[in-house]
Amino acid sequence: MEPIKDELNLDAITAIFNAQKVNQFVVANQSIKARRKKLLALKKAVLVTYRKAIKEALYKDMKKPAAEVDLTEIYPITSEIKHTLNNLNSWAYKQRVATPIAFLGASSFIKYEPKGVCLIISPWNFPVNLTLAPLVSAIAAGNTVILKPSEMTPNISKVMKTLITDIFNENEVALIEGAVQTSTDLLSLPFNHIFFTGSPAIGKIVMSAAAKHLTSVTLELGGKSPTIVDETASVKSAAKRIAWGKFVNAGQICIAPDYIYVHKSKYEALVTEFKKVLNNFYENEANTSKSYACVVNTNHKKRIISIIEDAKEKGATITYGGKIDKNSNTIEPTILTNVSLNSRVMQEEIFGPILPIISYDNIKDVIHTINTNEKPLALYIYSKKNKNVQHILNNTRAGGSCINNNGVHFYNNNLPFGGSNNSGIGKSHGFYGFQEFSNARGVLKQNIPGALEMLTPPYTNLKEKIINLTIKLL
Ligand code: NAD
Numbered sequence: 001m002e003p004i005k006d007e008l009n010l011d012a013i014t015a016i017f018n019a020q021k022v023n024q025f026v027v028a029n030q031s032i033k034a035r036r037k038k039l040l041a042l043k044k045a046v047l048v049t050y051r052k053a054i055k056e057a058l059y060k061d062m063k064k065p066a067a068e069v070d071l072t073e074i075y076p077i078t079s080e081i082k083h084t085l086n087n088l089n090s091w092a093y094k095q096r097v098a099t100p101i102a103f104l105g106a107s108s109f110i111k112y113e114p115k116g117v118c119l120i121i122s123p124w125n126f127p128v129n130l131t132l133a134p135l136v137s138a139i140a141a142g143n144t145v146i147l148k149p150s151e152m153t154p155n156i157s158k159v160m161k162t163l164i165t166d167i168f169n170e171n172e173v174a175l176i177e178g179a180v181q182t183s184t185d186l187l188s189l190p191f192n193h194i195f196f197t198g199s200p201a202i203g204k205i206v207m208s209a210a211a212k213h214l215t216s217v218t219l220e221l222g223g224k225s226p227t228i229v230d231e232t233a234s235v236k237s238a239a240k241r242i243a244w245g246k247f248v249n250a251g252q253i254c255i256a257p258d259y260i261y262v263h264k265s266k267y268e269a270l271v272t273e274f275k276k277v278l279n280n281f282y283e284n285e286a287n288t289s290k291s292y293a294c295v296v297n298t299n300h301k302k303r304i305i306s307i308i309e310d311a312k313e314k315g316a317t318i319t320y321g322g323k324i325d326k327n328s329n330t331i332e333p334t335i336l337t338n339v340s341l342n343s344r345v346m347q348e349e350i351f352g353p354i355l356p357i358i359s360y361d362n363i364k365d366v367i368h369t370i371n372t373n374e375k376p377l378a379l380y381i382y383s384k385k386n387k388n389v390q391h392i393l394n395n396t397r398a399g400g401s402c403i404n405n406n407g408v409h410f411y412n413n414n415l416p417f418g419g420s421n422n423s424g425i426g427k428s429h430g431f432y433g434f435q436e437f438s439n440a441r442g443v444l445k446q447n448i449p450g451a452l453e454m455l456t457p458p459y460t461n462l463k464e465k466i467i468n469l470t471i472k473l474l
Helices: 010-028 032-049 051-062 066-092 127-140 154-167 180-187 200-212 235-251 267-281 298-313 363-372 386-395 430-436 451-455 461-473
Strands: 095-097 106-114 117-121 144-148 173-175 193-197 216-220 226-229 259-263 317-320 334-337 354-360 378-382 400-403 438-446
Touching: 010 106, 010 117, 010 144, 010 180, 032 051, 032 066, 032 127, 032 154, 051 066, 051 127, 051 154, 066 127, 066 235, 066 430, 117 127, 117 180, 127 144, 127 154, 127 173, 127 193, 127 430, 144 180, 154 173, 180 200, 193 200, 200 216, 226 235, 226 363, 235 267, 235 354, 235 378, 259 267, 267 317, 267 334, 267 354, 298 317, 298 334, 298 354, 354 363, 363 386, 378 386, 430 438, 451 461
Parallel strands: 117 144, 117 193, 144 173, 193 216, 226 259, 226 378, 259 354, 334 354, 378 400
Antiparallel strands: 095 106, 106 438, 317 334
């Protein structure tokens, strides 16, 4: 698939930015009812009008099975919209907070105001979900938005362009197609907020560009998400849940279990169970299965093959799968065992259908290895023993976690979703997404003269005594 060319030059992009800048207060001051109307229009477009076109485009771009499109692209947006519609009134309404007694006569509240003109840059792996779900939060908070989807999935970008043009004016929400030059041009403009989803390497470029204008950023990044299966875990359910979380979208998922540490007592059983589960999922032939997606393009196919080759050279065994389809970008789910920690598969984010499995004896060693690497976006624990779970949670760091599952924390809009340091900055979903696109404006209202007014200069002895007492008592 040929990546998209840059659609507009810097002048044309700046014109859209300026039009949104002029319009931002009009959008900001629209009623909550108007924001809700926009969200409902977006929901109808995704769920009804464009659902078929979205599925067809994603099949062309990466052979995504229609059911996976519903589960991983459509549902997260519609559920984000439903959750937002149910809660927007309370989020957007000014929130009263207590005022210290020293400021008697005043009251205080927080007003969540829109940040202004926002930029959303998204990746190719879940292009609809990761472009339009942040848009829900941005609209809910009252912003204008420019969207820049990935150039790697051109068919879905075209559908999203039509969808956005169909329901929004350009001075409110615009979608600009393009590659690195378009991103670079956009990043040169003084946006009020940038919401970026992508790799840590590009996240650093985005943050540097944002620093020039002191633009706030949300960075939803990636990394290696470890999965621990301890000596008490149910191998059967762990294998099924991990296999789905890993091989959906052919492993091109930021929150996929990147590699597994399994207690030595469960190692053989887990490997055996994986083979059963995968044969069952993809009817013994993943590369021709209608339930299995492909790798996005030949560059990524080559990258994944070279990771497997490197692991093999360093002693790894392909215990399951590994077949590469010559005529397409499909690579079978591939389980690697006897993996060296020095191989690329254990050092880079895999972002493809390879699952390394390593056995451990002592959990301390596992925790040590995890903590010597960058903080992961997610860390998963399979265990029936609460003490073990607590020990791992307390002694590791990660953006988010699931216990006895993986990836599904993404779907709960009551939870903040995001990374920490190398795996991200800021959170998305539900109220956390709304907050990210808002400035929490703290307002104190003086209702009647306050006691502090008695303590203005000149500072007499009496006033100093009162100040002293205030510090001690209030
Ligand atoms: P990427 O960082 O290569 O690209 C993301 C976006 O940045 C694209 O729109 C691209 O056009 C743009 N871009 C690329 N180079 C740029 C540059 N030099 N300057 C400015 N913009 C540039 O990421 P990708 O390959 O599309 O996606 C894979 C990565 O995204 C993985 O690391 C994955 O873990 C991460 N990811 C994270 C999440 C999350 O929610 N945390 C979700 C999905 C993917």
